[in-house]
Amino acid sequence: MTARKNSVTAPPEHFDMDIDTLIIGAGACGLVAALSARESGREVLVVEADAVPSGSTALSAGLIPAAGSRMQRAAGIEDTPELFAADIQAKAQGQNDPALVDLLARNAGGVIDWLADRFGLPFSVVTDFDYPGHARRRMHGLPSRSGAELIDALRAVCEAEGIDIVCERRAEQLYVTPDRSQVCGVALACPDGAVEQIGCTRLILACNGFGGNRDLVAQHMPQIADALWFGHDGNRGEAVQWGAQIGAQTRHMGAFQGHGNVAHPHGILITWATITEGGVQVNRDGRRFWNEAQGYSEAARAVLAQPGGEVFTIFDSRIADIARQFEDFKRAEAQGAIKTADSIEDLAAQLHLPAEALAQTLADIPQDGTDGYGRRFGSPPLTSPYCGARVTGALFHTQGGLEVDQTARVLGLDGTPIPNLFAGGGAACGVSGAGDSGYLSGNGLLSAVVLGRIAGAAV
Known part of the structure; x- marks a missing residue:
């Protein structure tokens, strides 16, 4: 049969x-x-x-x-x-x-x-x-x-x-x-x-x-239909399809968990601790473009809206020490997704970013206060050695x-x-x-x- x-x-x-x-x-x-x-x-x-x-x-x-x-x-x-x-x-x-x-x-x-x-x-x-x-x-x-x-x-x-x-x-x-x-x-x-x-x-x-x-993603959440699929390939929607056929209720079909901090092209999740502890995201021009404190799911759309759908997460060795409690972060380091440098100029060169713009972006981060995007900073300023990773936005789960x-x-x-x-x-x-x-x-x-x-x- x-x-x-x-x-x-x-x-x-x-x-x-x-x-x-x-x-x-x-x-x-x-x-x-x-x-x-x-x-x-x-x-x-x-x-x-x-x-x-x-x-x-x-x-x-x-x-x-x-x-x-x-x-x-x-x-x-x-x-x-x-x-x-x-x-x-x-x-x-x-x-x-x-x-x-x-x-x-x-x-x-x-x-x-x-x-x-x-x-x-x-x-x-x-x-x-x-x-x-x-x-x-x-x-x-x-x-x-x-x-x-x-x-x-x-x-x-x-x-x-x-x-x-x-x-x-x-x-x-x-x-x-x-x-x-x-x-x-x-x-x-x-x-x-x-x-x-x-x-x-x-x-x-x-x-x-x-x-x-x-097809279901495009139907229910077109705003992220073109995002990298970072979830499990078995998530094909049988449960909701069966439910529709037997008259079951569904709710919030447009809701999703995204993630705007996936190492690219390595496809490894970079913990959001790199941001919450004082890191930032910059685009190809070396400029910040949003309030990262909104969260990593919101980051998926914000990152994908940038040229090429890629950005760069910038942090430092203090933050990296915290991030190493996560196996994914250690795996990203082992595969070369995390770049480390003693100077901003060297980090910019490794990430192929304009050094002057990146240096100015980091200098503009308030040590204790709210920036122009509405993000409140209270963490220590980023200091050498500096770290960075090229990342993209992804759909992780509906x-x-x-x-x-x-x-x-x-x-x-x-x-x-x-x-x-x-x-x-x-x-x-x-x-x-x-x-x-x-x-x-x-x-x-x-x-x-x-x-x-x-x-x-x-x-």
């Missing part, structure tokens, strides 16, 4: 296998959902299209924002879910569903503590710099500050818990009852071209956004998706939940508002782990 890709149809007479809880996608959301479901006593199967679990999580820094965790308390950081929720809404200009924001903000700290205490994941809080839009230091990560480390740790825990993760199985067809009110299972495409039909009592869509589907209720169930167009269909991660609508200016650092993983935890445990 051959499945028609991304279709919804009536179930077969017999499934090859039946499972209680089937999870599509072995990223952070899917693996957390699996752990949660197993803890609740459910039989669980996770299917993953890739040869090994990775997803968008593995491409990120693996940092999860949470308020009120024991790690925050140990670091002496006073924070509350209410303050966290206010930060999310402020960044998204109040466009988010308040109930969803409250759900994520209230549960994030508990999910971090659960992963650390129950499964031994060694989370700690990033305490040496601030992320844009966060009123407190609440970014939690594993020692390498790497999404790949987070995925590997979650996978190892799942394996230790006896959870089956079957890779190289891409879900291509959704089986539903004739009235399309309940999900029955899925058809999985195998590497040899065969199709496996899996029935389930509950289905959790933890599979993907749609950033890898350029943030719109299926709308869910307080138990992560997918909602139909009439507002009632589809009884046994759940969504989280890239498949579900996140909390970045309606457009491109509401992405708060960590929103994607926040939604992934909290909705994964809730979906897995839901009755």
